[in-house]
Amino acid sequence: MHCNCGNTKLLIAAAGAVAASAFILLKFCRKKKLTFNDDSNVVYLVQLPRGKRVPSISPFPLKLETYLRVAKIPYENVFSSQFSTKGKTPWIHHRGTDLGDSQFCIEYLNKQFNVDINAHLTKEQRGVARAFLKMVEENLYWVLACARWVFGSPSRAGFPSSMNSLVLYFIQRKVKQYAYAQGMARHSAKEVFHIGKLDYQALSDFLGDKKFLFGDKPCETDCGVFGMLAQVVFNQPDSPHYEVIKKEFPNLERFCWSMREAYWPDWDQVLEKA
Amino acid sequence: MGLRGSKPTFDDSSNVVYFIQIPLRGLRVPNLSPFPLKLETYLRMAKIPHESIMISTLSSKGKTPWIRHRGKDVADSQFCIEYLNKQFGVNLNEHLTKEQQAVSRAILKMVEENLYWVLVCYRWFFMNPKDMGLSQNIPSLIFAFIRRRVRKYANGQGMGRHSQEEIFHIGKLDLQALSNYLGEKKFLFGDQPSETDCSVFGMLAQFVFSNIESPHCALIKKEFPNLERYCHTMRNTFWPDWDQVLKGDASSTKL
Numbered sequence: 001m002h003c004n005c006g007n008t009k010l011l012i013a014a015a016g017a018v019a020a021s022a023f024i025l026l027k028f029c030r031k032k033k034l035t036f037n038d039d040s041n042v043v044y045l046v047q048l049p050r051g052k053r054v055p056s057i058s059p060f061p062l063k064l065e066t067y068l069r070v071a072k073i074p075y076e077n078v079f080s081s082q083f084s085t086k087g088k089t090p091w092i093h094h095r096g097t098d099l100g101d102s103q104f105c106i107e108y109l110n111k112q113f114n115v116d117i118n119a120h121l122t123k124e125q126r127g128v129a130r131a132f133l134k135m136v137e138e139n140l141y142w143v144l145a146c147a148r149w150v151f152g153s154p155s156r157a158g159f160p161s162s163m164n165s166l167v168l169y170f171i172q173r174k175v176k177q178y179a180y181a182q183g184m185a186r187h188s189a190k191e192v193f194h195i196g197k198l199d200y201q202a203l204s205d206f207l208g209d210k211k212f213l214f215g216d217k218p219c220e221t222d223c224g225v226f227g228m229l230a231q232v233v234f235n236q237p238d239s240p241h242y243e244v245i246k247k248e249f250p251n252l253e254r255f256c257w258s259m260r261e262a263y264w265p266d267w268d269q270v271l272e273k274a
Numbered sequence: 275m276g277l278r279g280s281k282p283t284f285d286d287s288s289n290v291v292y293f294i295q296i297p298l299r300g301l302r303v304p305n306l307s308p309f310p311l312k313l314e315t316y317l318r319m320a321k322i323p324h325e326s327i328m329i330s331t332l333s334s335k336g337k338t339p340w341i342r343h344r345g346k347d348v349a350d351s352q353f354c355i356e357y358l359n360k361q362f363g364v365n366l367n368e369h370l371t372k373e374q375q376a377v378s379r380a381i382l383k384m385v386e387e388n389l390y391w392v393l394v395c396y397r398w399f400f401m402n403p404k405d406m407g408l409s410q411n412i413p414s415l416i417f418a419f420i421r422r423r424v425r426k427y428a429n430g431q432g433m434g435r436h437s438q439e440e441i442f443h444i445g446k447l448d449l450q451a452l453s454n455y456l457g458e459k460k461f462l463f464g465d466q467p468s469e470t471d472c473s474v475f476g477m478l479a480q481f482v483f484s485n486i487e488s489p490h491c492a493l494i495k496k497e498f499p500n501l502e503r504y505c506h507t508m509r510n511t512f513w514p515d516w517d518q519v520l521k522g523d524a525s526s527t528k529l
Contacts, residue, residue, distance in 0.1 A: 086435040104440070127454035128377050130447060134384035142387075181430025182387075186335040191353070202379035205372045 034078060036093045043068065043075040043109065044093040046082060049160035050272045054235045055264070056227075057159055059141065060102040061090040063227030067106055069263045070218055071115045081162075103133075106220060118219045125214055129221040132206065132213065135199055136221075136228045142184035143196035144231060147241060149175035151189040158235045160272055197244060203229075204249035211258055218259065226259040234260075282327055286345035290325050291358065293317060296338040297328040300407040303484040304519050308390065309351040310339040312476030316355055318512045319467060320364045352382075355469060366469045374463050378470040381455065381462065384448055385470075385477050391433035392445035393480055396488060398424040400438050407484045445490055452478075453498035460507055467508070475508040483509075 036044050045068065047061035056062040068075045084091035084100025091100040094112065099105050110116055118126060148154050149172045156168060163171075179185035184192060203225065212218040213225065232241045233256040245252050260267055284292050295310035305311045317324045333340035333349030340349045341358070348357045359365060367375055397406065398421045404411055412420070428434025433441060452474065461467040462474065481490045482505040494501050509516055 088432075088435070101436070101440075123454045124457065127451040128380065130451035131377065131380035131384040131455070134388040134448070135380040135382075138387035139383040178430035181427040182432075183337070186337070187350070198379060199383070202376040204376075206376035206380070208373070 034080060034082060034093070038096045041074065041095070043073055044078050045075050045090060046078045046080055046084075046093065047090040048081060049079045049162050050270060051158050051160055051235060052272050053158040054230050055267065055270050056090075057163075057231070057235060058089060059137075059144075059224075059227040059231055060088075061227075062230055063224045064090050064092075064102040064105055066226055066259065066263055067117070067220060067223040068109075070223060071109070071113065071117055073109055073113050073115065102224075103137075117217075120217050121214055121219055128206075129214065129219055132203070133221045133224045135202065136225050140196060140199045140228055142179055142182050143192050143199065144228070144241070145175055146179050146184050146187075146189075146192045147196070147239065148236075150179055150185050151192070193240065196241060200241075200245060200249050200252060204252050207251050207255055209251070212255070218262075222259065226256060229256050230260070282329060282331070284342050284345075286342075289344070290323050291317065292327055292342040293324045294327045294329060294331060294333075294338075294340050294342065296330060296332070298408070299328065299520070300484050301409055302407055302486070302520065303479050304513070304516070306407060306480070306484065307338055308386075308393070308473075308476040308480055309337075310476075311479060312473045313339050313341075313351045313354055315472040315475055315508070315512050316366070316469065317358075319472060320358065320362065320366060322358055322362050322364065351473075352386075366467070366472075369466050370463055370468055377455070378463070378468060381452070382470045382473050384451065385474050388433075389445060389448040389477055391428060391431055392441055392448070392490075393477065393485075394424060395428055395433055395441050396445075396485070396490065398428075399434075401485070401488065405485065405487045442489060446493060449490070449494060449498050449501065453501050456500050456504055458500070461504070467511070471508060475505060478505050479509070 034044075034046065045061070045065060047056055047065070048058060051057040054062065055065065065075075065077075078093075083089050085098065086100040088100055090102060090105070091098060092105045092109075093099075094108075097108075099108050118129060121129060154168055154172055156163070156165065159168075176185060184195075187195070207213055210216075212222045214222075229245075229252055232239060232245060233253050236242055264270075282292075282294070293310075293314060295305055295314070296307060298306040298310075300306045303311065304314065314324075314326065332338055334347065335349040337349065339351060339354070340347060341354045342348075343357075343361065346357075348354045367378060370378060403414070403417050406412060425434060433444070436444065456462060459465075461471050478494075478501055481488060482494060482502050485491055513519070
């Protein structure tokens with residue numbers, strides 16, 4: 001009779017691997033109930049844990065936190081992998097209200113705190129600001145998502161320690177699916193890089209010698225652009241994206257440093273220690 | 275859309291650009307998809323000789339439109355424009371300053387990567403299917419099948435995760451930005467049109483001329499009338515045969 005010992009051992013090993021994977025995943029995704037003080041006026045910013053080279057390895061939490069600092073709105077970070085009702089990060093909790101999507105958060109906070117960091121822009125400039133925000137968040141974002149997750153194996157360098165390889169594997173699967181749905185992943189790696197380069201060129205040409213996009217004072221779009229470019233400039237020093245910025249669009253790197261120095265003087269202190 | 279169509283035959287020795295677009299000739303727009311309308315407007319603006327072929331064969335990237343020129347297939351409307359600019363020595367952005375070219379790129383992307391999804395979500399999730407603007411209604415089963423696919427894509431892209439009111443609000447902000455930037459100007463950057471005008475027209479025409487029942491059309495009429503004026507300017511300038519185009523093919527809309 002044929003001995004099934006080999007198959008049994010294999011089955012046990014597979015079951016063990018599945019159980020271990022589930023445990024590791026659950027550990028990351030565990031929905032610990034977050035508690036907030038709804039009597040205070042503090043804004044709770046719920047985001048992923050700190051990166052080792054950037055305060056957030058996702059551009060949207062970095063955008064939103066930068067906005068909070070520019071607008072001088074008192075806030076408290078809650079580092080959690082719990083996502084918003086829309087299944088995304090970051091989100092905020094304020095006086096009993098949960099709100100997802102960084103831009104909706106900004107609109108809400110502008111009303112609640114009577115803030116408008118776009119106040120110094122003309123009507124035409126507001127139009128341009130909106131266009132650049134959308135270019136960066138709906139186009140360049142997908143260029144970088146594809147560069148990191150679709151073409152080649154993503155590196156854990158700079159990521160929070162809590163995001164282990166298994167978590168990265170699941171993120172990669174999702175991002176590939178989303179990037180195909182959005183359209184960017186239908187292009188080749190070379191085409192995607194070309195698309196990104198055109199966006200960098202537009203940003204660089206518009207910024208010129210100015211300190212921020214529209215002069216000496218930053219606006220909402222500066223927060224969005226910084227959140228995105230910081231991923232390349234500070235978190236991916238080995239990528240061809242950083243290389244092209246350094247070589248052809250150095251004012252974009254200079255812009256990142258201006259934003260970082262002005263609004264993140266504690267940058268090094270907040271990062272997860274390598 | 276996963277459509278399979280027959281591959282047409284081309285004369286690869288001629289310099290003519292074969293412009294292949296999905297057969298979605300609307301009752302009120304030459305194509306219900308903004309990207310074929312963008313590319314055809316560009317071909318007219320750049321005065322590039324072209325032959326339009328309406329078949330359901332999608333590009334190598336699974337999208338519409340695409341072109342064939344001297345034996346080469348090119349997919350994606352923007353890659354097509356870059357290719358054609360080189361082949362025919364065309365530069366519709368020549369008169370723009372460096373800063374204007376930058377703004378042009380930003381507006382292009384806002385319209386094609388954000389406002390586009392507002393349009394898609396409206397048409398497939400919120401609109402009455404009878405308002406699609408085709409000469410024949412899409413059968414309910416097919417509509418439901420396509421909507422499932424669109425839902426998956428819109429959720430992946432992100433827009434599909436918002437509520438109807440939120441999506442409308444996002445669209446309003448884009449329309450406001452376009453209106454603010456256009457102001458009193460004839461085209462986006464003055465009296466001479468440029469590449470991005472083709473795309474903005476391709477997109478706005480969907481709301482202004484086709485989905486006339488939509489809250490977006492009502493909003494444009496009420497709060498951003500310069501966008502409607504702009505659409506008419508583009509149509510009168512580059513599509514003097516608009517009505518003939520619609521009449522000529524209106525009876526042969528096929529999926």
